[in-house]
Amino acid sequence: MKRATFLLIFGVVLSFCQAQSETGDEETAAEEEHVELFTTPQTKMGAATSDFGYNLFRALASRETSSNIFLSPISVSAVLTQLSMGASERAQRQLYRALRYHTLQDPQLHSTLKDLLTSVKAPGKGLSTAARIYLARRLRLKQEFFALVEQQYGVRPKAFQGVNKDMAEINTWVAQETGGKVQRLLTSAFPRTSGVNTVSASYFKGKWVTRFGQSGAMQNFQVEGAAPVSIPMMQQDNYPVKMGADSDLSCTITQIQMQNDVSMFIFLPDDVTTNMTQVEESLTAEFVQDLSMTLLPAKVSLTLPTLKLSYSTDLLPLLGDLGLDEWLADTGLEKITAQAATLSSVKHKVVMETAPEGNQYPGITSTPSHLVYRVDRPFLFLIRDETSGALLFIGRVVNPKALTI
Template structure:
């Protein structure tokens, strides 16, 4: 794991943070707590699904350079894990390696994942998800597989009917599972020769612990190689965050607490750039956990874009980059059908919103913090469940003006 060295950027408030830094910033103490975190089945599973998510995000980022991209990786983990239940032992091993499960040695893997999915979708966390397999009827499907997945994950794979009927069925089901927040999951019908298709979707609207007093303020957002764009921002003085700077990655990092043990990490490059390859390559479950132990508390004048976004893509081409090229050629889904069946699509869609609301007001003080954190240029962010360490959402914003919902 990359060892992170932080240059504190707290200026005149550094003395205020000294007591916290003496306990929270010690390298050995942080490492001991970090090691302890990954000894439970839930946190090990959280780390595995996160590392799969970071790998998937890197693959997408390398193919979609200098554009806005977003993923809810835990939903992709969920549907590909369902799919692994239909493969031979060798096929299962191949999928497990890509999903990072080979490190777990968990005989109750499916139960652990099921419990993790239930915990991150608990009321109040702001996350709703949908994950399901759709299969062509011509494959002469084995009903035992349908029952096995339904028994374990509470969702039954579904046989395709063909054409626009399938598009309506899938769109209606995803909308239902996400409380109507993810609409038009498919914009066009599945290919006529589809065999095995996975569907994963997520909606997230978490609430801050500390509210923003100003919202809807139009300000400039710097764009790499272009003129600034005017976007809606949220702003609050004396806002509590955890913060630090990484000189190796040339970025400043803030962790902002959300309700129900969720937090947002923002990685803000020092310069206006859409090339975040070095930063993207650094992301692992261990690295982010190390950040949560190393960042120091501070009161800042915080300015954030108001995010409202919808993003969809077919992740199938990315699976080659995750070491699944051989599996994709011969997936050996013997428990699904006696016929050869290949994966036709890995459709994924995410919708996310942020709002200024929170259940606490910033602490009252007669002076305003001299430390400012303005997210007014391209940035990367992730949303993490703190109890398990699971990565729920990750995105790269290069031009908020292009976002839509």
């Protein structure tokens, strides 16, 4: 049995390393890989929104170097794309580059994104989102823009005055769009001096394909530079996963299948550390797609934290890190208003839950798993729609005890 286990691990590592070595650094090779992996408008759009999300996550991670952080990039892509519809040609090109749309050459870009959003929010996938633009009434707004966005995305931008009534209306709308799960996105009203604000929110609670038999048991989670914390964990023997190891990134990677073609990838460093820069820098749509095809099946004794989290932030300070400094100085929103309009905030909030439920039990075997995968130290995870390849959710967990919902 020890020999079989060793061969399995060796095969996983070997397959993973071969996949890594085949990804060349030359630009032409990367382009060929991209064409091979993403061949339809929807998968290309999924790759673009994912790469925007990975860039945004890296920008947030570099500022919050040792904290729990979470994002739902697809909802941010949705609201910034709505905003691009009001921009001049110059400003739109700048936004499209940050959103990674310049790689698409898709004349039906908005229709493709609309179809993608509809697909990833299909019943059973566990995702609900809200994305909307809020504009100061004093800007003398052009109603044509309101109608254009509503016609394309089914949500009408709204004018605000900067009072508590506005805040209550926005929070109520976000809660309705997310099934009551994302509450109090705003804790204070937009200032009367603000011009353009975007709001994006997501709630995710997917269901596993294979359920966990044990849940809620308190176990230790290692924290860098501090005593372990006791948190509720889910555990199951003989759990089917796909996995591999990367010596360059010093981590083990596991893909766990969820229902309706959604999966979770977990990047677990070999040591207890909050420094995941190497892993964060490696993340691209192509890299994760390659993982989904090269990680090898295994059955493991799997232990996962029971996650319940709520996280909110203003993403505006991160946009400069995505190459939008020039655009922020001159937003060129000429299709929204003839006046100079500045982007005042990019509010974002996410709520996520995991639970032990699934639609099937692990296969019955007389021999328990000899491979053990315990997520009991800081880790990075992402939730991905397998049909489109779109990144739905990404997070870094350094201390689950600090998570609140």
